[in-house]
Each structure stands twice: as C-alpha cells, then as structure tokens.
Amino acid sequence: MKKHNFSAGPCVLPQEVFQKASQAILNFNNMDLSIIEISHRDKNFVAVMEKAQTLALELLGLEGKGYKALFLQGGASMQFLMAAYNLLETKAVYADTGTWAAKAVKEAKLFGEVDVIASSKDKNYNYIPKGYSIPEDADYFHCTSNNTIFGTQYKEFPQTSVPVVCDMSSDIFSRELDFSKFSVIYAGAQKNMGPAGTTLVVVKEDVLGKVTRAIPSMLSYKNHIDKESMFNTPPVFAVYTSMLTLEWLQNLGGIAAIEKINNQKAALLYSEIDRNPLFKGFAAVEDRSNMNATFNLVDESHKEVFDKLWKEANINGINGHRSVGGYRASMYNALPLESVEVLVDTMKKFESTI
Amino acid sequence: MKKHNFSAGPCVLPQEVFQKASQAILNFNNMDLSIIEISHRDKNFVAVMEKAQTLALELLGLEGKGYKALFLQGGASMQFLMAAYNLLETKAVYADTGTWAAKAVKEAKLFGEVDVIASSKDKNYNYIPKGYSIPEDADYFHCTSNNTIFGTQYKEFPQTSVPVVCDMSSDIFSRELDFSKFSVIYAGAQKNMGPAGTTLVVVKEDVLGKVTRAIPSMLSYKNHIDKESMFNTPPVFAVYTSMLTLEWLQNLGGIAAIEKINNQKAALLYSEIDRNPLFKGFAAVEDRSNMNATFNLVDESHKEVFDKLWKEANINGINGHRSVGGYRASMYNALPLESVEVLVDTMKKFESTI
Ligand SMILES: Cc1ncc(COP(=O)(O)O)c(C=O)c1O
Ligand SMILES: Cc1ncc(COP(=O)(O)O)c(C=O)c1O
Ligand SMILES: [Mg+2]
Ligand SMILES: [Mg+2]
Ligand SMILES: [Mg+2]
Ligand SMILES: [Mg+2]
Numbered sequence: 001m002k003k004h005n006f007s008a009g010p011c012v013l014p015q016e017v018f019q020k021a022s023q024a025i026l027n028f029n030n031m032d033l034s035i036i037e038i039s040h041r042d043k044n045f046v047a048v049m050e051k052a053q054t055l056a057l058e059l060l061g062l063e064g065k066g067y068k069a070l071f072l073q074g075g076a077s078m079q080f081l082m083a084a085y086n087l088l089e090t091k092a093v094y095a096d097t098g099t100w101a102a103k104a105v106k107e108a109k110l111f112g113e114v115d116v117i118a119s120s121k122d123k124n125y126n127y128i129p130k131g132y133s134i135p136e137d138a139d140y141f142h143c144t145s146n147n148t149i150f151g152t153q154y155k156e157f158p159q160t161s162v163p164v165v166c167d168m169s170s171d172i173f174s175r176e177l178d179f180s181k182f183s184v185i186y187a188g189a190q191k192n193m194g195p196a197g198t199t200l201v202v203v204k205e206d207v208l209g210k211v212t213r214a215i216p217s218m219l220s221y222k223n224h225i226d227k228e229s230m231f232n233t234p235p236v237f238a239v240y241t242s243m244l245t246l247e248w249l250q251n252l253g254g255i256a257a258i259e260k261i262n263n264q265k266a267a268l269l270y271s272e273i274d275r276n277p278l279f280k281g282f283a284a285v286e287d288r289s290n291m292n293a294t295f296n297l298v299d300e301s302h303k304e305v306f307d308k309l310w311k312e313a314n315i316n317g318i319n320g321h322r323s324v325g326g327y328r329a330s331m332y333n334a335l336p337l338e339s340v341e342v343l344v345d346t347m348k349k350f351e352s353t354i
Numbered sequence: 355m356k357k358h359n360f361s362a363g364p365c366v367l368p369q370e371v372f373q374k375a376s377q378a379i380l381n382f383n384n385m386d387l388s389i390i391e392i393s394h395r396d397k398n399f400v401a402v403m404e405k406a407q408t409l410a411l412e413l414l415g416l417e418g419k420g421y422k423a424l425f426l427q428g429g430a431s432m433q434f435l436m437a438a439y440n441l442l443e444t445k446a447v448y449a450d451t452g453t454w455a456a457k458a459v460k461e462a463k464l465f466g467e468v469d470v471i472a473s474s475k476d477k478n479y480n481y482i483p484k485g486y487s488i489p490e491d492a493d494y495f496h497c498t499s500n501n502t503i504f505g506t507q508y509k510e511f512p513q514t515s516v517p518v519v520c521d522m523s524s525d526i527f528s529r530e531l532d533f534s535k536f537s538v539i540y541a542g543a544q545k546n547m548g549p550a551g552t553t554l555v556v557v558k559e560d561v562l563g564k565v566t567r568a569i570p571s572m573l574s575y576k577n578h579i580d581k582e583s584m585f586n587t588p589p590v591f592a593v594y595t596s597m598l599t600l601e602w603l604q605n606l607g608g609i610a611a612i613e614k615i616n617n618q619k620a621a622l623l624y625s626e627i628d629r630n631p632l633f634k635g636f637a638a639v640e641d642r643s644n645m646n647a648t649f650n651l652v653d654e655s656h657k658e659v660f661d662k663l664w665k666e667a668n669i670n671g672i673n674g675h676r677s678v679g680g681y682r683a684s685m686y687n688a689l690p691l692e693s694v695e696v697l698v699d700t701m702k703k704f705e706s707t708i
Binding site for chain 2: 002003005007008009010011012013018019021022023025026031032033034036037038039040073074075076077078080081103106107110188190194195196197198214216217218219231232233234235236237238241314316317
C-alpha cells in the first residue's frame with residue numbers, strides 16, 4: 001500500500017505519472033529504447049520539450065502574450081542569481097517573507113543594490129507583510145508567492161509598475177492568478193510539477209536586454225530562449241515527467257479544477273487544526289498557505305503519542321522544518337483529498353487518546 | 355527487441371540499471387514511495403548521494419587524496435563557466451580541441467585573460483595537438499580528454515606544474531589514468547555515468563580559495579563541498595541512476611575491467627573502418643577515440659544503401675554530427691561488444707552489396 005505522502009518537496013506526483021515514467025525508463029514511445037538513452041535532439045524528445053513548454057504557458061494563460069517557458073537545470077536556487085544576473089542593473093527591491101526569499105536577497109546583492117522593502121522576519125515569518133509601496137525606479141520587485149517552510153501565501157500581490165519577479169516554487173499551477181502581472185515566474189519542478197532536476201522559468205521577453213553586464217551563456221535567459229531551452233543537454237527525464245504531470249493537470253480541467261480541490265483539502269485540515277484543542281496553527285490566519293499547513297502541538301509532551309499515531313496511519317513527511325518545529329503537512333496538487341481525510345482522522349483519534 | 359544504441363549522449367546505460375531505475379520510480383527501497391517523491395533529506399536518499407560520491411572517488415582511485423566528488427546540475431556547459439568563476443584570477447590557458455573546448459574558452463573569457471596555447475582547429479579538429487608548453491604563471495590549464503564530436507582522445511596529457519582542469523564528459527570511467535594529476539575533473543553524466551541531469555565534478559580542495567571575486571552560492575565549488583552536494587535540492591533521479599551505473603561498473607571490476615572491453619570494441623570497429631574500402635576514418639589514427647569513432651563513406655552516393663542496412667540491423671544513433679558528416683559510432687561503457695559486432699557485420703554486408 002502506498003503512503004499518504006505530505007512531503008514538502010520532492011513530493012507526491014499523480015500515480016499515473018509514476019506508472020508512465022517507470023514504463024518510459026524501459027521503453028519510451030515504443031522506440032525500444034529508454035527515455036534516458038535517446039538523444040535530446042531526437043524528434044521524440046523534442047516533442048516532449050515543446051509539449052511541456054506549451055502546456056506550461058497554456059495552463060498559466062500566457063500563450064500569445066510575449067512569454068517563453070524554459071526548463072532549466074539548477075533548481076530555484078539558481079534562479080536567485082540568474083534573475084539578478086539578467087535583470088539587475090542598478091537597484092532591485094525584495095520582499096523578505098521566509099528562508100527562500102532571504103536567500104534570493106543574498107544572491108542578488110552580488111549584482112547591485114538590493115533593498116528589502118518588506119519583511120516578516122520580526123515574527124519568524126508567520127505572516128505576509130502588506131501596505132508597503134514599491135519604488136518606481138527599481139529594476140524589479142521580487143517576491144515569493146508561497147513560503148514553503150513557514151506556510152504563508154500571498155492572497156494578493158502589491159500593485160506596481162515595475163517588473164515583478166516571483167518565486168512560485170511551491171504553489172505554481174495550484175490556483176488561478178493573473179499570471180500576466182508577472183515578468184518572470186520561476187519554480188523548481190519538485191512540488192507541483194515533477195521530480196527534482198528541472199526548474200520552470202517563464203520569462204516575458206520584453207523585460208530582457210536591459211542590463212549592461214556580460215552574461216555567461218548558461219546563465220542568460222536570452223540564450224536559453226534563443227535555443228528553445230536546448231542550449232545544452234536538458235534534464236530529459238525531469239522534463240518528461242514534468243510534461244506528464246502538466247498533461248494530467250490539463251486533463252483534470254487545469255488550474256481552475258485543481259484549485260477547487262486544493263481549497264477543499266486546505267479547508268478540511270485548517271478547520272481541524274483550529275477545532276482540535278491539541279493543535280494550533282503557526283501562520284497568521286489570513287495568510288495561510290493552501291499548500292503547506294504549519295501547525296504545532298499545544299502541549300509538546302504529547303509528541304510521541306501523535307507521532308506514533310500518524311506513522312501507524314501510513315502517513316509520511318509531516319515533520320515540521322526546524323525553523324518552525326511541530327508539523328507541516330504539504331498538500332500539493334497530486335495529494336489526494338483522501339490523504340487529508342486520513343490525517344484529520346488521525347488528529348481526531350489523537351484527541352480521543354489523550 | 356532492444357536497439358543497438360550508438361547514441362553519442364544521452365546514451366545506452368546497462369540494462370540492469372534501466373530495470374532498477376524503472377522499479378525505483380514505483381517503489382524505492384521498499385519504502386512504498388517512489389524515488390522521485392521522497393525528500394532529498396530522507397536518509398534513504400542521503401545514502402544514495404554518499405554512495406555515488408564514494409563510488410566515483412573509489413573508481414577514479416582518488417579516495418583519501420584531498421578530492422571531493424559533487425553531483426551538480428547544469429550539465430558540463432555549466433562547468434565551462436564555474437571552472438573559470440572559481441579558479442581564474444588572472445590568466446588561464448586552454449587547449450582548443452573541438453566544439454566543446456571552444457565553448458569552454460568562450461565562457462572563461464568573461465572572467466580573465468584566456469590564452470589558447472594549442473589548437474587543432476586548422477584541420478577541423480581531427481587530431482590532438484602536441485609538443486606545446488604550458489606557461490608556469492597560468493592559474494590553470496584546461497583540456498578536453500575526449501572530443502565527442504570529432505572522435506579524438508588524448509592518449510597522453512602534457513606535463514605541467516599548474517593545476518589541470520579537464521572536461522572528461524565523454525570518456526570518464528572508461529580507461530585507467532593517473533587521475534591525481536588533475537585538479538578538477540568534470541563530466542556530464544549522460545555518457546558513461548547516467549542519464550542527463552547531473553554532472554560529476556571532482557575537485558581537489560587545495561586548488562580553491564585563490565580567486566578574489568565573490569562567487570554566487572550556486573556557482574561556488576566550496577559552497578557545494580561544504581554542503582556535501584546538497585546545498586539545494588539535488589537532481590534525485592539522475593544521481594540515483596548514476597549511482598546504479600557506478601555500482602554496475604564496480605561489480606564488473608572497475609575501470610581496469612571496462613577498459614579491456616572498450617579496447618576490444620574500438621579495435622574491432624576501427625579495423626573494419628580501415629579494412630573496408632567503402633569507409634575511411636576521420637580522426638588521425640594515433641588520436642582516435644575509443645569512445646566515439648567518426649568515419650565517412652569514401653563515396654557519399656552510397657549513403658542511402660548503408661543507412662537502410664544499419665536501420666534494418668536495429669542500429670540506432672550512428673548519424674555523424676553536422677561538423678564532421680558521415681557516421682559516428684559511440685561505444686560507451688554500457689554498449690555491449692555484441693552491438694559493435696552487429697555494426698561491423700553490417701559494414702561487411704554493405705561491402706558485399708555494393
Ligand atoms: C519557495 C522556494 N524557493 C526556492 C526553493 C529552493 O529550490 P531548489 O532546491 O530547487 O533550489 C524552495 C525549495 O524548497 C522553495 O520552497
Ligand atoms: C566533451 C563534452 N563537453 C561538454 C558537453 C556539454 O555537456 P552538457 O550538454 O551536459 O552541457 C558535451 C556534450 O556532449 C561533451 O561531449
Ligand atoms: Mg520559506
Ligand atoms: Mg486548535
Ligand atoms: Mg568535441
Ligand atoms: Mg577503409
């Protein structure tokens with residue numbers, strides 16, 4: 001029996017994606033070859049790459065709007081520096097809403113002036129700062145739509161005329177947004193999109209070409225766009241499996257359809273966290289993430305009892321990150337509602353045990 | 355029936371590796387979870403990463419000699435710039451022996467003075483330059499041990515007191531060398547080591563810390579060494595499959611054992627290229643690569659006939675690169691001798707047909 005996998009990333013993917021990916025390792029497209037032994041220039045793989053790019057833009061509602069989708073290597077962490085390398089000429093402004101946002105700030109500082117114009121560090125990142133204004137002379141504004149570790153999520157984004165660069169690693173494809181308000185969106189695949197090993201970067205082309213520094217080929221968005229994400233050997237398996245996951249999402253009805261299920265899952269878990277006297281939520285209620293629910297025991301001495309119960313219930317991956325402690329249940333797109341039901345039942349059983 | 359896969363990379367891997375990798379996508383280590391849905395901090399994956407690093411150093415004979423093995427993202431192309439970012443303070447010297455070497459030169463030029471002290475560009479890279487000397491004041495000497503596109507390979511490396519950085523993407527783990535003569539060795543996995551999506555970088559630690567520029571975290575060898583190749587989410591599946599391939603090689607008897615087989619395969623094919631009046635080799639005989647054999651038809655008008663024959667023989671991936679034309683048969687570690695026998699038989703059959 002499979003586990004109820006609440007892992008924060010890499011994380012659960014649709015079961016049919018595991019099946020198809022496993023099969024393609026043995027024999028891809030009836031080529032009598034493994035997906036991992038064919039040339040990336042083979043038309044069978046080129047079609048995969050094109051499909052993945054098209055699906056990404058379609059699902060985000062960005063086709064025909066001047067955007068390109070790239071599947072790069074390096075993880076979201078590489079985008080911390082690539083965003084700055086490609087876009088930061090003089091000054092950029094950042095919102096510091098968690099560990100990942102702070103790392104993005106750190107890397108950008110090597111390339112120019114970086115002003116942190118909003119931060120929730122004062123309260124261990126348990127909320128999303130609001131009511132700040134973005135200076136018009138900034139090259140861009142950088143934010144992190146969902147803070148994986150702390151379990152907070154932007155419900156609204158600040159209005160601004162400067163380009164917005166957004167790290168959507170942990171909530172991309174999970175909810176409807178006007179994605180055309182962003183100039184660069186990036187996301188490590190290993191949450192809502194696929195296995196670790198590739199990163200989706202969606203770039204509005206008109207934001208490029210404004211910095212004077214020379215950019216190494218592998219770090220240049222323009223170069224990757226010109227080469228249609230095949231400047232060098234792409235991470236074939238990660239791109240293929242991402243394509244399968246995006247296909248699954250499209251067949252399900254796209255972001256609108258998954259958002260409803262994600263809302264259901266989150267509502268179910270948060271209402272139990274609130275109702276159950278043994279648990280308390282970590283994040284400010286209005287900023288709670290629908291992807292990562294962070295919660296703690298009211299009385300830490302019960303930890304052993306609860307840990308035993310959820311392990312018995314075949315649950316995996318709900319230990320909290322050390323920055324928050326307690327628990328974190330990640331409910332990405334591919335996590336079935338049933339898994340949340342099992343977790344909630346376990347929390348109730350725990351209540352009746354204590 | 356499987357194909358005889360002579361693809362230049364990504365390329366054939368051992369059949370047992372395909373089987374194990376396919377299985378791990380469904381259920382890894384009896385965890386009831388896929389290898390691609392577990393946290394990279396899970397002890398089951400940490401063990402994979404450690405094993406891959408240990409095997410790489412052991413196979414190269416570099417354990418306990420001050421080296422660290424990293425499995426990074428970005429491909430060998432990312433190493434073109436990372437090598438320079440981390441090591442080039444004033445001046446570096448390069449040997450230009452092919453397309454990849456030339457790309458390495460191009461990226462390094464963004465970071466300091468780069469002198470090309472040897473080149474075989476004058477003859478479309480069909481040989482390895484010899485007899486040049488390496489200036490003692492260079493920060494490092496960069497070379498490409500095997501030139502995938504042109505089918506040439508260093509049989510001996512120049513003597514020097516400066517650190518040697520070597521792109522071994524297409525012949526790592528294929529032949530015994532004194533690897534301790536190199537300060538940095540890098541290789542995209544997708545030839546002799548695994549699927550596309552990770553790059554092995556073996557760094558002698560004492561070569562680091564000598565440049566004054568600030569290095570972004572993701573581009574810093576020292577940072578990746580300090581974090582044991584887990585600074586950010588590694589490309590889990592590519593590392594796992596590389597570990598399986600290195601395990602296969604170790605069980606086979608390591609580099610010494612595979613080198614014998616590689617010599618046999620190469621001898622068989624080159625002797626047919628030489629013997630058969632319809633074919634001629636591209637590379638200078640003394641510099642011929644044991645990994646990539648490049649050859650052309652003496653009379654191009656027979657192309658259609660030969661192409662039909664090898665396709666009928668279930669052969670895949672021997673079309674030459676556009677820079678050379680003709681054919682390229684890549685005979686990486688996992689290609690069975692039998693596949694070369696089939697190719698040679700097909701060349702003989704072609705001779706009898708014409
Ligand atoms: C929001 C966010 N940004 C960035 C990262 C770093 O991603 P990667 O490990 O792919 O570099 C993560 C990883 O969990 C994340 O959640
Ligand atoms: C010798 C050599 N170096 C570098 C590369 C580039 O590797 P990657 O595509 O992983 O960047 C290749 C690719 O075939 C190669 O053969
Ligand atoms: Mg965070
Ligand atoms: Mg409560
Ligand atoms: Mg070459
Ligand atoms: Mg001949």
